[in-house]
Amino acid sequence: MAPQSVSEVVAVLSEHGDRAKLLAGGTDIIVQLREGLREADMVVDIKKIDAVTSFKYCDENGLSLGAAVACYNLYEHPQLSKLYGALADSTHIIGGWQIQSRASVGGNLCNASPAADSIPALIALNATAVIAGPSGERSVAVEDFCTGPGRNVLENGEFLVSLQIPAQGGNCGSAYERFIPRNEMDIAVVGAGSWVKLADDGTIAEAKIGLGAVAATPLVAEAAAASLIGKEPTEENFAAAGELAKQIATPISDMRGTDEYRMHLVGVLVKRTLTTAVERAQSS
């Protein structure tokens, strides 16, 4: 079924609970249902609802990104891809071209994979999840949205409507990078997203760093970001932030890499994404 409004979706979800599954881009849910990983009595296509499929930017409120907006809209958009570099970086490497035509950032968040590419980028950009439910709307910071692998804060009857991402001034920049053993089409061994705002004198005024695939949920590296405030954007300071970021990582060892290797990558990727974020801030 394909309801036309947010309240209709809430009503269906309230009535059917877990037996109703939402369909946005379909790149995960269709496979999960087909392979019996999830079961449903009904699939609810939410792509007839404007608030879910549209996006809009304004200098005051930033970007309002409907939960079902497909990845390509972000990296192909001349203005948004510049303003939200970390989001453009991550959406361009989620799956291949065919997946990016359909898969959405909102879906990537709701799946709550610890290795999801867009989540560290959203965290770095200070994004908020706008959730509709039986008792109205509520907002949750993206870093608090995932509660475990594949689990999130959504309660019965609730769904993610959109993401709000703060406006980017002229002196802001962000970047996302992941490490994978192949060149493309793979799951992150580690992912890092960094955002910086530069002061007029070129020092770092504000910073935020998100990490993926190093814990049960994506993380915020608070101490690492705090260490940069008021500092010059130098390689040494970025490396020091990378060392601090390692302290909150509790990675596992699996077929993609050992915990030790993942630790090392945290340092490398934090440093690299900070470097790119600052370059982008300087040229914006």
Next chain:
Amino acid sequence: MSASKKAHVTTTINGESTDFLCEPRHSLLEVLRDNLGLTGSKEGCNNGNCGACTVLLNGRPVDSCLVLGVEVEGAEIETVEGIACSSNLHPVQQCFLEGAALQCGICTPGFLVASKALLDKDPNASEETIRFDLSGNLCRCTGYDKIVRAVQAAGQQMSAEA
């Protein structure tokens, strides 16, 4: 709202208005192959990894195994069957043939659809862009080099004709 109730869907496929009935759980790939007899699109993995089922949905390449038939109401779909112009092969098809860019051929329809879409966007795409944009299409036989060269050759022809 029983799961097996069939929906009536109207869509445009390769320029022709087309109607079909399908169950909500049927993929666009199943509809194309089983209901409409358009067997050019192939099923490789049925889970979004291989790209053998690539079609254009409103001008953008998608894995048709990851689209539900009921989702394409009112949409425009192009399949590999729509690439050639009557009996004339499209440059991308001609170059795949001439460059021996296929062996078993199961991946080829998906590669043709994605390659044409990419060349329509930029016939002079670099090797790197071609490899990146075609990373959602897997080939177990050729090792990709001949495919990439065929796409480059087709791009040259297309920009010479333009």
